[in-house]
Amino acid sequence: MTLEECYVALEGSYADAISRLRSEKLVRKFALKFLNDGSYQLLQDSLAKEDYAEAFRAAHTIKGVCQNLAFDKLGNSSEHLTESLRNGWSDAAPALIEQVKADYQQTIAALNDLDPE
Numbered sequence: 373m374t375l376e377e378c379y380v381a382l383e384g385s386y387a388d389a390i391s392r393l394r395s396e397k398l399v400r401k402f403a404l405k406f407l408n409d410g411s412y413q414l415l416q417d418s419l420a421k422e423d424y425a426e427a428f429r430a431a432h433t434i435k436g437v438c439q440n441l442a443f444d445k446l447g448n449s450s451e452h453l454t455e456s457l458r459n460g461w462s463d464a465a466p467a468l469i470e471q472v473k474a475d476y477q478q479t480i481a482a483l484n485d486l487d488p489e
Contacts, residue, residue, distance in 0.1 A: 373485050375400050378411065381482035383445035392440065400489065403441055407483055411437065412476050428457040431472070446475040 375396055379386035382475030415430035431454040439445045453468040 373487055374484075375403070377484065378403070378482045378486045379442070381485065382479045384447075384479075385442040385444055388442035388444075392442065394483065399441070400486070403443075403483060404486070406441065406443075407480065409437060415472070422461075424457055424460045428454060431457055434472070434476075443479055446472070446479045449475045454462055 373381065376386045379389065386399075387405075390396065392397035393399045393402065411430050411433040415427055415431055415434065418424070431450050435447055435450040435454050438444070438450060449468065449471040453465070453472050455460045456464045456468050
């Protein structure tokens with residue numbers, strides 16, 4: 373799939389990404405780097421250890437990267453999770469974790485389907 377189609381599949385904003393990074397080549401480069409970003413694994417590991425401060429940091433990092441790359445759907449769900457974990461565990465966290473997981477999987481699947489250059 374093309375980069376623009378990838379953004380549709382991951383429910384992001386291709387136009388916003390291009391306006392930030394100024395070229396499709398740079399958007400593609402940084403979007404593909406997301407596949408190797410360890411923040412999601414850190415989030416999972418931190419939650420398993422009940423280290424909510426570290427989970428907050430990981431969710432915050434995911435949110436920031438997604439905002440920069442205009443991965444809107446995952447950015448929004450990770451923002452909600454970030455706020456939920458800001459002061460430790462909250463009752464809203466379990467549902468938000470599941471949403472981030474689903475959105476992350478959707479994003480990764482779309483990026484993996486991206487046509488090579």
